[in-house]
Amino acid sequence: MDSFLNTRPAALSRSTAVAGFKMRSKLANMLPLSITAYGLLFILLGLLLFGGFSLLTVSELYTLHVETKQRNLHLAQEELQDTVLHVLAEGEKLAMQFAEWDESLQQFSNSNYYAYWRENRVPYASFAPHDLAGVELYNQAGVALARPQDNDMPAKLSLPITKTTLVRHRDSDNLYFTAPVAYDKQRNDIVGYVVVKIDLKKTLTEKQRFRFADKNTIATDLQDGQTIAAPGIVQHIHVADVPNAGFDQLQDLMLSTLQRFAVIGFSLAALLLYLLVHIFGLPSRRLSRHIDALRHGDRTLLQDTRMHKLSVAEFEKVRLSLNEYQTQLDHRDAEIRESEMRMRAVLDNVIEGIITLNEQGVIESCNPAAGRIFALPEHDIIGRSITSLIADAAQPAYRSYRNECFKIPLRQRHGNEACELTGKRGDQSEFPLEISLSRMQLAQRQLSIVVARDVTERKRSHDRLVYLANFDELTGLPNRTLFRDRLKQAIAHAKREERLVAVIYFDLDHFKKINDTLGHHAGDQLLLDASKRLRDTIREFDTVARLGGDEFVVVLGSVRHVEQVTEIATKLLQALEMPFALEGQEAFVAASAGIAIYPLDDTDIDNLVKNADTAMFRAKEQGGNSYQYFKAEMNAKAIHRLKMESALRYGLERNEFELLYQPRVNLHSGAILSMEALLRWNSQQFGNISPVQFIPLLEETGLIVPVGDWVLKTACEQTRRWHKAGYGLRVSVNLSVRQFRQKDLVKRFRSILHAADFDPQYLELEITEGLLVENMDAAVTILQNLHDVGVRISIDDFGIGYSSLSYLKRLPIDTIKIDRSFVADITDNPEDAVITAAIVALARSLRLDVTAEGIETKAQLDYLTLLGCDEAQGFYFSTPLPAQEFEHHIAQRHIVSKSAPA
């Protein structure tokens, strides 16, 4: 059912790029990364980038460190030198400032307070640096105004002192700057000198700021007590190392920055991850689960109260929209399911089979009813061609119906008219099937819908109705309606063939008595038995009908002679005369029959029946158990026929039959090589009866069979005797239709030939074309069997019977015998001459012998001889003669050869 509702999709094409297509499909169908995964990936990438950056930075930093250190060392040295020079300059300036300081000059005026000056004023001079190691004043003679407190300060200067000097004393390197002190600076009248001492190392390490030099590595290369005067001082001060403070700072900064970045980064990453997970990841996962559940049809999450509000507005919107959409889908789904269930129920319960076909006519789906109709499981039906469910004989009808249906445009959406076919079930049994085919378009596909109905019952009902409309329910015999139809057909047929039709009206005698005494059941049984007897008695193509009550009517069609009617009527009465077994008792019923003949009595059906009825009453008045013709003279004829028929039955017993032999002259040699055996009847009662009269009667009565055997036997025995006499004659006998119908014909003939010790090659069977009408195939088989025995076959009365000549190539024919009717006027009627010539030519071309019958004149003989005819037969040569006379006749004629068998 499901397969019926779900139309099978079209199959995927299998191109050479299917692998790539599958891969792309697989990749396309893969789900993207989750937010958490993206977040982790982002964090991982960030960490990788950070790590890489850090490594790169450290590497560059180290390189930078080395380069910077070298550069810085150089710069430090330069810086140190510059600094020293600056210190020297500053020191000189300081000395000059002290020299120019009014308070310094004051000391030279009054040195009483020199100690106070040195201790309290010098350190607090605005220009005095904090690292001033010492200041001393010296008089013009270079003697210190006071005893220097610092032993490094000389008590007496070595004059002239003009240069700044660097003196190493013990562990200290001191710079001494000397400046003259004058009263009048403009006049430069020097009153003394000031010497400023600066601790170089202390100054450099504590007071100076170096960008490059490391204070801790500044050193001089002086020896203790060594004195170096400027400007050479710079050359003796070196930087052993540079801290690369910048680098250190940079490194520290970098490390601290990296640490901070790491901390910040990790914190941010953790925060981001937290945010991603909790704000985006978890909600998105919940949302994803929600969607996934919905995708798989799980609706429980819709009612899950734990699916509380998501933290992201967009997700929340999606969730709400999903829920709303899902609710709508559920409603729609429910509606669809309900609709499907309704549809399913309809399709499951409908009694018609509903089948869908694709464009190729292959069944894609079907309902259970289809399975029941075709007695196949539904899955077995699917995939078949619809034609597999239709009987072979009905295929053309189906195709024609289908083509008509396909001519109707799709837009005309109405069902097409139904078509009755023969269906085929799974067990190959056939049944009446009615289908109606409609076309539809579904998803770009054109499908066909076949509604199938097993109309067996309907047909049966219809047939029954038809049957009941035409047949008597009790006896099964045609009823009045059908009888009339049969009679009409028989009359039409007889009219074409110029035959007679007999209507025999039967009325059972004493039926009422039987019905009253034995009951209706016995009466019905009587009717049944009577109808059976009547049916069994008549010919196959005759009709027995029950008109009602105890009245029956028989229609004998294609009657040649009234005598046939008499005979059949007599048989029918005889059949009804036999006792009936009713209710365990024997009952004698008999019947009265009235006969009307078409067209002799009337041509109107109703009149015929009425006439037959009238005749029946006449028979009943005469005591019943008899028949009466409507016309009295027919009665006489019927009686005469009966009598003759009776006489014929005893003809064989009474040896009333005789064979005459008529010679057939070979026109090439003029010799008599064969003869035809002709039956004659010398009735003791009726005298010599013409074959025209008694032979049809023999045929009708079936006496032709035993008589025919007798003819064959007699002819063979006689001809055998002649063979022994030295006459190699061939005898031909006529084979009747009734004989030909005998199933054991060949067997009997073989038996007769064997009994007569007769060589089959000397026997020729003459058949008429009418014998071939009924069943050509059977005729071919029988004749071939006879021919195989060795018997020759000839077609008698050729040209006036069967219209089709195709049998000539199928039948084992040896001779064609031209009918006498063509021979009679062969010399006068050009048409007969032409026909005869054509027959001869036909026989020649088919390598058949041709015999002309009815030769009565020499002219006919000459003409036929001229045409090339092989044999001739007729009064011109001899009438049919009795055996003795024939023997005498042939003795007088020259026989070409004595080729008779021994």
Added chain:
Amino acid sequence: MHKLKSAILLFLSGFIAPTSAGASIETATLTNHFIASAEYRPGQSSKPAVLVIHGFLSTRNFLTVLNLTTALADSGYTVLAPNLSLGVNMRDVSLACEAIHMHTLADDLAEINFWVEWLVSHGHKTIVLLGHSVGSLHGLLYTLEFKNPAVKKLIATSLVDMESVISVAVSQAQIKKAQALLKRNDNTLASYQLSYCKKYVAPPKAFLSYASWTGQSVLHALAKTSVPVEVILGGSDSRIGAAWPKQLRNAGVNLHVIPGANHFFSNEHEFDLLDSVMVALRSVH
């Protein structure tokens, strides 16, 4: 900041002063062998010459003094602005409070007299002494010590006594201490509070030469001088006692108070001071 400002002004004055028309720096060896200098700006002979005396330990380039010097010179007055040597040759910077102060007030007065006589020797018969702060006290005490007839007037701006900033009690104690040392011929340097100096290092004699001039002493001096004195004070001078103006008035001093001006007549009061000085000078013929 003040120092910076003074330094900047001082620096600029170095450009301004020499560029003034006719201005010259006169140097002289004093009797104490110190070499002193004074800026001389000759003016109109019809106008008196003004000898400008700077404040305690200061120089002629102190802003208040410099402004007066410049303005008077621009007004056509002959101006002579010396730097008192204070024991320093060619002193041209302020002497620190902490410096050893060997100079005495008498030395200062003798030096002022030197310059007065210099002016006379250069033909200036009418001389007005214009002092600022302790320079006004110098001028007052000069008029008492050296009665030079050429000195016609004393204009004493921001006249103070040596106790004006410190308390009387401290002042008296210091004086007593110094007197004790002097009495013992002990010339030990000591640190005293004197004027605005919280640490004035000087031997006792040098200290006492200034410190003894208390307010009363100054008032007495004002009463005793024969030279007309006109005192100009700032109404907001924080270096004088609140009673000082009244005391001066009571002493019969010609006092002009410029409201809102401080001890240095800063900002707009500079012009008020100048106007007052001009007015005071106009009376001198």
